Amino acid sequence: MRMEVIAVGTELLLGQIANTNAQWISRELAHYGANIYHHSVVGDNLTRVVESFEQAKQRSDVVIVTGGLGPTEDDLTREAACEVLQDELIEHEPTMNKIAHFYKKNDHQMTENNRKQSHVLKKAKVLENSEGMAPGQIVEANDATFIFLPGVPAEMKSLMNDFVFTYLTEKYQLETKIKSEMLRFIGIGESTLEEKLKDLIAQQTNPTIAPLAGEGDVAIRLTASGKHPERKIANMKTSILERVGHYYFGSDSITIEEAVQDLLVQKSLTIGSAESLTGGKFIERVIRLTGASSICQGGLVAYTPDAKQRVIQVPEEIITRHGTISSECAEEMAIQAQKLLHVDISISFTGVAGPSSSEGHEPGLVYIGIKANDAPAEVIQCYFDGSRDKIRQRTVTKGFELLFHKLNL
Amino acid sequence: MRMEVIAVGTELLLGQIANTNAQWISRELAHYGANIYHHSVVGDNLTRVVESFEQAKQRSDVVIVTGGLGPTEDDLTREAACEVLQDELIEHEPTMNKIAHFYKKNDHQMTENNRKQSHVLKKAKVLENSEGMAPGQIVEANDATFIFLPGVPAEMKSLMNDFVFTYLTEKYQLETKIKSEMLRFIGIGESTLEEKLKDLIAQQTNPTIAPLAGEGDVAIRLTASGKHPERKIANMKTSILERVGHYYFGSDSITIEEAVQDLLVQKSLTIGSAESLTGGKFIERVIRLTGASSICQGGLVAYTPDAKQRVIQVPEEIITRHGTISSECAEEMAIQAQKLLHVDISISFTGVAGPSSSEGHEPGLVYIGIKANDAPAEVIQCYFDGSRDKIRQRTVTKGFELLFHKLNL
Numbered sequence A, B: 001m002r003m004e005v006i007a008v009g010t011e012l013l014l015g016q017i018a019n020t021n022a023q024w025i026s027r028e029l030a031h032y033g034a035n036i037y038h039h040s041v042v043g044d045n046l047t048r049v050v051e052s053f054e055q056a057k058q059r060s061d062v063v064i065v066t067g068g069l070g071p072t073e074d075d076l077t078r079e080a081a082c083e084v085l086q087d088e089l090i091e092h093e094p095t096m097n098k099i100a101h102f103y104k105k106n107d108h109q110m111t112e113n114n115r116k117q118s119h120v121l122k123k124a125k126v127l128e129n130s131e132g133m134a135p136g137q138i139v140e141a142n143d144a145t146f147i148f149l150p151g152v153p154a155e156m157k158s159l160m161n162d163f164v165f166t167y168l169t170e171k172y173q174l175e176t177k178i179k180s181e182m183l184r185f186i187g188i189g190e191s192t193l194e195e196k197l198k199d200l201i202a203q204q205t206n207p208t209i210a211p212l213a214g215e216g217d218v219a220i221r222l223t224a225s226g227k228h229p230e231r232k233i234a235n236m237k238t239s240i241l242e243r244v245g246h247y248y249f250g251s252d253s254i255t256i257e258e259a260v261q262d263l264l265v266q267k268s269l270t271i272g273s274a275e276s277l278t279g280g281k282f283i284e285r286v287i288r289l290t291g292a293s294s295i296c297q298g299g300l301v302a303y304t305p306d307a308k309q310r311v312i313q314v315p316e317e318i319i320t321r322h323g324t325i326s327s328e329c330a331e332e333m334a335i336q337a338q339k340l341l342h343v344d345i346s347i348s349f350t351g352v353a354g355p356s357s358s359e360g361h362e363p364g365l366v367y368i369g370i371k372a373n374d375a376p377a378e379v380i381q382c383y384f385d386g387s388r389d390k391i392r393q394r395t396v397t398k399g400f401e402l403l404f405h406k407l408n409l
Helices: A020-030 A046-059 A077-085 A093-105 A112-118 A153-171 A190-196 A198-203 A229-247 A256-266 A281-287 A305-310 A316-322 A327-341 A388-407 B020-030 B046-059 B077-085 B093-105 B112-118 B153-171 B190-196 B198-203 B229-247 B256-266 B281-287 B305-310 B316-322 B327-341 B388-407
Strands: A002-008 A035-042 A062-066 A089-091 A119-121 A125-127 A136-140 A145-149 A179-186 A208-213 A217-224 A248-251 A271-275 A296-302 A345-351 A365-372 A378-383 B002-008 B035-042 B062-066 B089-091 B119-121 B125-127 B136-140 B145-149 B179-186 B208-213 B217-224 B248-251 B271-275 B296-302 B345-351 B365-372 B378-383
Touching: A002 A020, A002 A046, A020 A035, A020 A062, A020 A153, A035 A046, A035 B046, A046 A062, A046 A077, A046 B035, A062 A153, A077 A089, A077 A119, A077 A136, A077 A145, A093 A112, A112 A119, A119 A136, A125 A153, A136 A153, A145 A153, A179 A229, A179 A388, A190 A198, A190 A208, A190 A217, A190 A229, A198 A208, A198 A229, A217 A229, A229 A248, A248 A256, A256 A281, A256 A388, A271 A281, A271 A327, A281 A296, A281 A388, A281 B281, A296 A305, A296 A327, A296 B305, A305 A316, A305 B296, A305 B327, A316 A327, A327 A345, A327 A365, A327 A378, A327 B305, A345 A388, A365 A388, A378 A388, B002 B020, B002 B046, B020 B035, B020 B062, B020 B153, B035 B046, B046 B062, B046 B077, B062 B153, B077 B089, B077 B119, B077 B136, B077 B145, B093 B112, B112 B119, B119 B136, B125 B153, B136 B153, B145 B153, B179 B229, B179 B388, B190 B198, B190 B208, B190 B217, B190 B229, B198 B208, B198 B229, B217 B229, B229 B248, B248 B256, B256 B281, B256 B388, B271 B281, B271 B327, B281 B296, B281 B388, B296 B305, B296 B327, B305 B316, B316 B327, B327 B345, B327 B365, B327 B378, B345 B388, B365 B388, B378 B388
Parallel strands: A002 A035, A002 A062, A062 A145, A271 A296, A271 A345, B002 B035, B002 B062, B062 B145, B271 B296, B271 B345
Antiparallel strands: A035 B035, A089 A119, A125 A136, A136 A145, A179 A217, A179 A248, A208 A217, A296 B296, A345 A365, A365 A378, B089 B119, B125 B136, B136 B145, B179 B217, B179 B248, B208 B217, B345 B365, B365 B378
């Protein structure tokens, strides 16, 4: 089964938006093993839209068209479809009622062009659009099946989810279902991870094993097809975690801060921070999560040496003797934060974000302190590459990594 | 002059990435008034790449091709180009030297397939790639000019900037230069802004005036073409700012936090925050900026009532009597933060981010306090719609808006 995706809209050819609709449709259909051979974009011009539909009809079995179903003059998908599929437009009554009802409810005058959105091809199977006005349409012609969807991503996605995936899988018996799971690791480099799984990767067939480097973490995507893909994935996951389970913090869309939050909740522990170069970025990532109040008291952000004394109560002597970018300062920041915030675990960040040096240290030098319960504070020294933004992000991610491994014992 | 953009790469048809190259090229060329009629994506399959080049040769004057110039077996753009343009490949010596040098420097063995990246069409004008290995190529055939560029966005962009824009503007006398400026406003709604500029918008021709709603701010894009577009924009900008200049905080890519930072620097003032629901997001957006140390001491993040007493020293009595989500608590937070952080201006945030209610208040209720120098603290009450994330973002943006208008007198 040969498929293609056509997007209709001049805004795409002007570069105002990227064709993310084609990406989304392709990625989702890839799970079913569908073969998409072409993406194309054509502007709001009847001749060119007709040409691109004609070409698609020749070369593909299924053509998914997004866009050009709106109420204005330059929405031409319906007209082009009639020409190519030798059909005519009729008014779809349920849609017309929906449009009229909408205008009545909002006390607006319905203009004549709004009627256009209720027009469908006579031969079309009409798909109700729960997110907007213009319905989707499926037209089964002799050469090819055309599926017309609105260009607004939310509307396109809801129609794909509500009708199109089912239609395609049933009609074309797309059985080779593909399942995948993304295993997420932290504290291990991509090359070390690959080294440890070398033989598994060499033998991979089904599931396939694809290592992917992220920002501060590493992931492995397992993709299985055929019968019982879940079972194949589960078995491979077990083999992998036997070797590198220590670094695994969760699957799919989980973030390292969520993994840390889960552990804090499980262990009924609270956390707080004392931050210099990260400027509140750590505590912000904690408080961003729903349920933060059960694990988090708050944080102290002290960007200047003066604020470190005043806010975090780092003794002046430590700053004079060791500077604020020092293991000693990080240690003291963690100790004081635990006391001041009244938390079980505190974490501190001090270092040089750049772009210029500070206290004679180059950008990228960072100290992270952790004080957990009654144990003495621990400090680690790190070097991070990159821009000011990257150094600050990597510092915070490293903080979550250290906390995860401390809590996950 | 009819143009089109073809992207070669199966990763696009699998939906692993969106075709942002076509978007970028189109947006940049739109400034020169170029007409792009088609975007298409084709996978790494020789027959289909040849077909798409053939079609483009028929219908377009200029064809920009991205991707398929790498070293591996499935990089087929060169081979397809030879077939369609009846040409042959030769080794480009400077590129070959560059590749060999790279491998030598990094002490790696160069594999035979790396040689492939130095192959170019005999008729091609070769464009040196300052960001990577494979050079760009321009081939002027009878029917159409083909421009071949690597698919890696940074390499594609550098070749466009270094050679292709100049080549196209010279060859096709693309004179109708378009200039645009984005005027950014805060503290005024999109509809009020439109109302105040109604007659200007009604008369618009050149420059055009397009209002755009953003997240917390509103922008107007002025786009002028023809001779002296800068002058046309400057004149219209003056007319617009005469009416709504109070809300204008800068142009193009400036953010509201940068505008606030500029004002603080100008006035030699320092700032600090006391944050509850925003969790450090305000101070993080200040410290993120280069040069933060000259304007910012730090911040206090207190998420729980206990932390508000302990860290920000809000008197227990205020919390018992008014709750933490109150004008009184916001006021006290601002007052204490100014003292504790030793800053000229302090700002406080307390409210309900959701998803559940807190102290009997619905998500979205927020108090923002500001204490500037010796003036009494001011508190404003706001309601924000949306998810936890949105409420927290809107709160912080509102804070910057209040500071901007306070400082910009």
